[in-house]
Amino acid sequence: xxxxxxxxxxxxxxxxxxxxxxxxxxxxxxxxxxxxxxxxxxxxxxxxxxxxxxxxxxxxxxxxxxxxxxxxxxxxxxxxxxxxxxxxxxxxxxxxxxxxxxxxxxxxxxxxxxxxxxxxxxxxxxxxxxxxxxxxxxxxxxxxxxxxxxxxxxxxxxxxxxxxxxxxxxxxxxxxxxxxxxxxxxxxxxxxxxxxxxxxxxxxxxxxxxxxxxxxxxxxxxxxxxxxxxxxxxxxxxxxxxxxxxxxxxxxxxxxxxxxxxxxxxxxxxxxxx
Amino acid sequence: xxxxxxxxxxxxxxxxxxxxxxxxxxxxxxxxxxxxxxxxxxxxxxxxxxxxxxxxxxxxxxxxxxxxxxxxxxxxxxxxxxxxxxxxxxxxxxxxxxxxxxxxxxxxxxxxxxxxxxxxxxxxxxxxxxxxxxxxxxxxxxxxxxxxxxxxxxxxxxxxxxxxxxxxxxxxxxxxxxxxxxxxxxxxxxxxxxxxxxxxxxxxxxxxxxxxxxxxxxxxxxxxxxxxxxxxxxxxxxxxxxxxxxxxxxxxxxxxxxxxxxxxxxxxxxxxxx
Numbered sequence: 001x002x003x004x005x006x007x008x009x010x011x012x013x014x015x016x017x018x019x020x021x022x023x024x025x026x027x028x029x030x031x032x033x034x035x036x037x038x039x040x041x042x043x044x045x046x047x048x049x050x051x052x053x054x055x056x057x058x059x060x061x062x063x064x065x066x067x068x069x070x071x072x073x074x075x076x077x078x079x080x081x082x083x084x085x086x087x088x089x090x091x092x093x094x095x096x097x098x099x100x101x102x103x104x105x106x107x108x109x110x111x112x113x114x115x116x117x118x119x120x121x122x123x124x125x126x127x128x129x130x131x132x133x134x135x136x137x138x139x140x141x142x143x144x145x146x147x148x149x150x151x152x153x154x155x156x157x158x159x160x161x162x163x164x165x166x167x168x169x170x171x172x173x174x175x176x177x178x179x180x181x182x183x184x185x186x187x188x189x190x191x192x193x194x195x196x197x198x199x200x201x202x203x204x205x206x207x208x209x210x211x212x213x214x215x216x217x218x219x220x221x222x223x224x225x226x227x228x229x230x231x232x233x234x235x236x237x238x239x240x241x242x243x244x245x246x247x248x249x250x251x252x253x254x255x256x257x258x259x260x261x262x263x264x265x266x267x268x269x270x271x272x273x274x
Numbered sequence: 275x276x277x278x279x280x281x282x283x284x285x286x287x288x289x290x291x292x293x294x295x296x297x298x299x300x301x302x303x304x305x306x307x308x309x310x311x312x313x314x315x316x317x318x319x320x321x322x323x324x325x326x327x328x329x330x331x332x333x334x335x336x337x338x339x340x341x342x343x344x345x346x347x348x349x350x351x352x353x354x355x356x357x358x359x360x361x362x363x364x365x366x367x368x369x370x371x372x373x374x375x376x377x378x379x380x381x382x383x384x385x386x387x388x389x390x391x392x393x394x395x396x397x398x399x400x401x402x403x404x405x406x407x408x409x410x411x412x413x414x415x416x417x418x419x420x421x422x423x424x425x426x427x428x429x430x431x432x433x434x435x436x437x438x439x440x441x442x443x444x445x446x447x448x449x450x451x452x453x454x455x456x457x458x459x460x461x462x463x464x465x466x467x468x469x470x471x472x473x474x475x476x477x478x479x480x481x482x483x484x485x486x487x488x489x490x491x492x493x494x495x496x497x498x499x500x501x502x503x504x505x506x507x508x509x510x511x512x513x514x515x516x517x518x519x520x521x522x523x524x525x526x527x528x529x530x531x532x533x534x535x536x537x538x539x540x541x542x543x544x545x546x547x548x
Binding site: 166167168170171172173174199203204205207208209211212213215216219233236237239240241243244245246249250251254255258263264 | 440441442444445446447448473477478479481482483485486487489490493507510511513514515517518519520523524525528529532537538
């Protein structure tokens with residue numbers, strides 16, 4: 001499972017304050033904690049006005065790279081900020097995200113074409129998120145045409161079929177999972193990802209919905225998620241699902257994650273972190 | 275989801291002591307707590323020597339029936355104790371369990387044939403639990419032959435495909451789920467159940483494995499489980515999975531379970547229970 005740590009995001013009030021005050025210790029601590037919790041990438045979203053975004057991403061990325069070698073997932077609604085921020089990164093990471101909206105894909109794909117950068121691709125277009133599986137798959141096919149045009153290997157793509165809110169759309173998981181299954185069948189090397197917490201928006205005890213979603217999405221082929229890697233309950237569900245689906249020989253990774261303290265407090269972990 | 279509350283079981287030390295001391299208040303409290311936590315049945319397992327078992331079951335069943343109208347799930351390794359205990363029950367419940375071992379099924383099925391009693395049927399025989407899906411399904415077919423012979427409607431059966439330990443058998447979930455899918459396809463009205471905690475035996479942080487198992491088993495068609503209904507995290511996962519699989523219109527049952535305090539502490543619940 002490829003975990004993209006989501007904690008450095010300016011839409012979170014404490015992070016927004018740290019950005020405003022240029023509190024580098026706060027950002028570094030978030031980066032360090034996520035690196036210790038089995039993240040594969042550190043998401044970096046400034047969530048500031050576009051005219052300040054590139055400079056802010058530069059500062060954030062510098063903070064992160066001071067404490068970890070993990071690659072960055074550059075997260076911005078602006079394709080231009082994404083493209084600009086690539087040069088601040090020490091190594092190839094992931095651009096988050098393209099879609100079939102406007103000229104996003106034609107701005108970002110040429111920039112990453114001859115690199116090792118990955119890219120999150122959302123199954124939406126100028127008219128928003130399609131309701132049906134077939135309509136989302138049509139957008140997927142358009143994305144794959146662009147991927148071929150720019151000679152980007154499918155293994156560099158992180159397709160996010162998009163999660164809508166379960167309380168208003170009962171097909172939210174079923175649509176997501178069916179997209180996953182069809183995509184994985186056609187392109188076994190493609191990654192499938194999700195910023196999944198939208199599924200439980202507006203519902204009480206959201207953790208139950210998020211966990212059950214994670215299990216069902218992984219069973220459908222999702223092999224990446226954008227989430228809080230310091231949430232040991234979510235990590236525990238990921239390692240457990242991997243083991244149950246026979247992707248973890250004799251539960252060795254599950255047991256190691258326990259020893260590392262990432263799926264529940266262990267004595268060693270308690271002593272080493274604040 | 276048909277929840278069979280598992281807490282009144284003499285293999286649990288505190289329950290064993292209560293049985294030895296005939297502490298009826300303790301048993302009644304366990305029954306009451308489970309009835310308040312959305313159980314459909316109260317499992318009743320004496321776990322004493324066979325010569326004391328019928329009398330102990332009688333006492334336990336009387337305790338339970340004093341505080342709740344929920345039907346009993348009579349749980350004993352002895353087919354003779356099961357048959358004897360039926361007469362202590364005020365209403366039809368479930369016999370737990372038959373299998374193709376010895377004369378179990380030919381002792382229990384004639385007794386419940388012309389009643390409304392349900393029955394848990396384990397997919398094992400004289401040689402233990404078969405490893406492969408096909409071998410378990412062969413036992414299933416033998417059970418269905420007996421079911422037909424005694425004119426028991428399939429809807430009265432709770433098939434338990436049996437869960438082995440994941441840490442020693444990586445196919446534990448996959449085998450269980452495939453049996454569920456085949457059985458549900460052939461007999462849509464049959465119930466599928468499991469005393470699932472064996473899946474995580476020997477592993478740390480067992481709750482993660484148990485929860486992920488529950489989600490995957492429900493997706494495969496399991497519609498019943500023998501578990502602790504006062505475990506709000508497990509109940510939360512059950513309600514969440516139901517909603518995600520489109521078995522709960524607009525999450526209304528999920529929201530109601532939250533209001534009732536069964537999927538997490540609510541103020542109302544805190545005030546009403548000890």
